[in-house]
Amino acid sequence: MKNQENILLNIKDLHVWYRVYGGYLKVLNGVHLMVREGERVGLVGEAGCGKTTTMKSILQILPPGDFHIPQGQIFYKGQDVLKMSFKELQRLRSREIAMIFQDPTAALNPVFIIGTQIGDVIKYSAAFEENEHKETIKEQSIKALKEVYLPDPERMLINYPLQLSGGMKQRVCIAMAISSPRNLLIADEPGTSLDVTIQDQIMRLLNEIVEKRKTSIILITHSLGVAKEMTDRIYVMYAGTIVETATPEVLFKNPVHPYTKGLLASVPKISGGGITKGIPGKLPSYLNPPSGCRFQLRCEQGDPICSEKPPQLFEVEKDHLVACYLTQR
């Protein structure tokens, strides 16, 4: 129980479905993920495996009406987010966690100037309400924009998103997320929609912010290389389940799950590039997912037991969990 105290976020057996014509997309199928205070966690997995869905669940910002959570818990500081009152949820969002979205163009409202958008984030943050307004909203906005090295922040405030480049928009999004203090930052593949050099700059900026503020972070990325450099622990996700988690050193040295091995085999020498090159096949259908292990269709070591029921995470060594029947044979 002792080491439970510094657990910030603990996602247990999370299932999330999307309602679509003809049934449900059973996207998340029992996600487990834990973040300790001050920890930097990486979440890696190919496109469509449910990374963003998991993150939006934490803040309860999945598209309204489209989703269903049949089971699971998301504990934040010991309290289940899924059972929070509206007020508690509001506090969680305005004080505890902030998310930086994957695509900065989609994440900014196209019909409001930057100043309005970042201003409202500050205005409705718990810190601002408690702080008795020592600095004006505008001063704080400018400070946040300076912190992400945006040139001419005063003018930035009166720009509309469409007047900015992709990199600038990404910086604005980061500025919004850090404009008032938070304990946990969620960075959803920051910069993947941008070109490689800008992506690099964004990563360095994030790294700097995390070091300076000592916040916890969940960094979602396609690149195992980036995750290795920037995080203390990596979670590997496949088709809505966590298949393996360990520290970067252990994971790179001793990968166990066939999917992780495939990912590592296909890590390109230079950062960037697709990660699924090495593994033939694609994600299973979420509408009618296979019972049992979701990786079975692409797995060379499959066994009849694999299609019976989903493998559970199993501790193969200290702090190294794997969900695969290979570990239990």
Next chain:
Amino acid sequence: MKFGSFLLKRLLLSIFVIFGLSIVIFIIARVVPGDPARMALGPRAPEEVVQRLRQEMHLDKPLPEQYFYWIRGVLSGDFGRSLVTKRAVSEDIKEFLPATMELAIFAGILMAIFAVLLGTLAARYKDTWVDSLIRTLSYFGVAIPAFVAAIIFMLLFGYYWPILPVLSRLSPGIIPPVRITGLLTLDSLIQGNFVAFWDAFKHLILPSVALSLGGLFQEARITRSAMIENIRKDFLSAERGYGIPERVIMFKYLLKPSLIPTVSMMGLDFASLFANAFLVETIFNWPGISRYGISAMMHKDLSVISAVIIVFGAIFVVANIIVDIIVAFLDPRVRLSTSRGI
């Protein structure tokens, strides 16, 4: 101001449109068979009197020359003389236009307010009974032509359950306000004549509701789908995720982008109010310009027909310019891209 030049361009274009419209109207009015002068004087008038009137009306001149006389008059506010009322057409328009304007503006306001309200409600309570109710109403609202609605209203609220007046603009015995704008509600308000205001207002309700229904429900549907589309957008998730309260999200961050398609549609819908007003005015005995135009058509009163169409054209153009301005105000993408394009 780049946006200023966009507007200027828009305005010049409109002038061209109206100019083109005037030529078309003029030609149509002149090529239809029948002799306006003869029709004005009746079948028993002697030929030389008719001939004199033809000369007076420049009907004996070639078409381009006739157009020149006509457009010169129009530009100085002289649309000629009505063959039926025997008055200057401009006088008639001054008398009848405000009644229609009042009806259309009122219907337009109803349309805008209730479209946004019902659309927002339907989106907010999507897939509940609220949404279904509004959807069902929309089917009727869009499918039933304004004049049928007018007749139904008249029967319901004028006959079976007579709670509202169904004829003309004011009850007999009410002293009308002194004419300032010609809009009875506005004039009576300005003069503090609340009795007349209330009476004029009650007279407005049924015809304007009948007139607004089609556009109203069409726009409610547009608002609903825009909202449902936008509510799924990442920027809305992001804004909620930052802890911005739900009411700010709904009425600021969701409403503004969702209004853009609705407002764009409103220009057309406002213009179609005038077209539909023909029958609604006739049914409610509303002394408006649409009814005036219809009776002119029956009598082949060419000056009036041309004048009414020109006036409608101008209203259409102005309404669309106003809509453009509002859309540009709501949507920086329009504002900034048009300024770049010029």
